[in-house]
Amino acid sequence: MTEPNATRADIRREIRKRRLAITPELRAQHSRQAAATIASHQIFKRSRNIAIYLANDGEIDPAPLAAIARRCDKNLFLPVLAPNRANRLDFAPYHPHSLLRANRFGIAEPVVSRSQMISIHTLDLVLTPLVSFDNNGNRLGMGGGFYDRSFAFLHHRRHWQKPRLLGFAFACQQINTLPHQEWDVPLAGIATEQGVALFD
Numbered sequence: 001m002t003e004p005n006a007t008r009a010d011i012r013r014e015i016r017k018r019r020l021a022i023t024p025e026l027r028a029q030h031s032r033q034a035a036a037t038i039a040s041h042q043i044f045k046r047s048r049n050i051a052i053y054l055a056n057d058g059e060i061d062p063a064p065l066a067a068i069a070r071r072c073d074k075n076l077f078l079p080v081l082a083p084n085r086a087n088r089l090d091f092a093p094y095h096p097h098s099l100l101r102a103n104r105f106g107i108a109e110p111v112v113s114r115s116q117m118i119s120i121h122t123l124d125l126v127l128t129p130l131v132s133f134d135n136n137g138n139r140l141g142m143g144g145g146f147y148d149r150s151f152a153f154l155h156h157r158r159h160w161q162k163p164r165l166l167g168f169a170f171a172c173q174q175i176n177t178l179p180h181q182e183w184d185v186p187l188a189g190i191a192t193e194q195g196v197a198l199f200d
């Protein structure tokens with residue numbers, strides 16, 4: 001993967017190490033705590049179709065939130081690497097018994113036919129994985145530009161933003177200032193084990 005900006009690569013390496021160093025016990029505790037905070041927030045209560053992800057590389061785990069969402073009759077979706085469409089994501093329904101298969105990054109994804117993929121515009125809320133974030137809602141991901149490309153249409157929307165992208169991370173992944181890139185897709189907010197912060 002080519003990296004145009006060494007600074008971003010340095011931050012990525014450093015923060016990935018930091019989140020991988022979190023113990024499994026603390027990771028589980030923070031993931032549960034974050035789930036409880038998100039579940040009590042309007043942004044979750046008002047959402048019916050919610051995209052999550054399967055935790056990888058030391059990420060905070062959306063599984064406890066998924067369990068709550070199922071009890072609340074929400075519909076859950078997972079990202080699937082789109083075939084033939086460079087570094088874009090499709091979203092597929094995610095049920096407890098969904099058939100999953102590892103993608104080229106080793107992350108499991110639902111095995112579904114094209115017709116079962118949903119339109120990205122159906123989603124109300126997208127729990128967005130990230131490596132690092134800053135006070136202004138800038139996001140640094142794994143470097144593939146998957147979320148930036150897939151949700152680029154949000155740049156042209158001012159009001160009635162759907163879906164809302166909620167960055168999901170451990171509080172220790174925050175840094176003061178991330179270099180803003182013009183293609184960075186705007187986050188509605190950030191959720192960590194310390195709470196939910198929405199940007200305006």
Ligand SMILES: Nc1nc2c(c(=O)[nH]1)N(C=O)[C@@H](CNc1ccc(C(=O)N[C@@H](CCC(=O)O)C(=O)O)cc1)CN2
Pocket residue numbers: 001053054055056057059079089104105107129130141142143144145146147
């Ligand atoms: N849990 C999760 N799922 C996700 C993402 C994510 O960040 N987290 N993605 C968010 O976009 C997409 C996948 N993007 C990814 C991009 C790079 C790597 C990764 O591990 N890269 C390796 C190099 C691997 C290789 O080249 O084969 C690395 O950087 O070490 C993983 C996921 C879709 N699904």
Ligand SMILES: Nc1ncnc2c1ncn2[C@@H]1O[C@H](COP(=O)(O)OP(=O)(O)OP(=O)(O)O)[C@@H](O)[C@H]1O
Pocket residue numbers: 004129130139140141142143144145146147148149152181183184
């Ligand atoms: N909307 C877009 N159209 C075309 N190229 C894009 C777009 N968004 C991002 N890119 C390209 O994707 C590459 C990776 O972007 P970036 O480093 O910001 O990814 P990321 O946000 O860290 O990754 P991800 O979203 O997969 O977690 C960059 O080289 C960038 O030029």
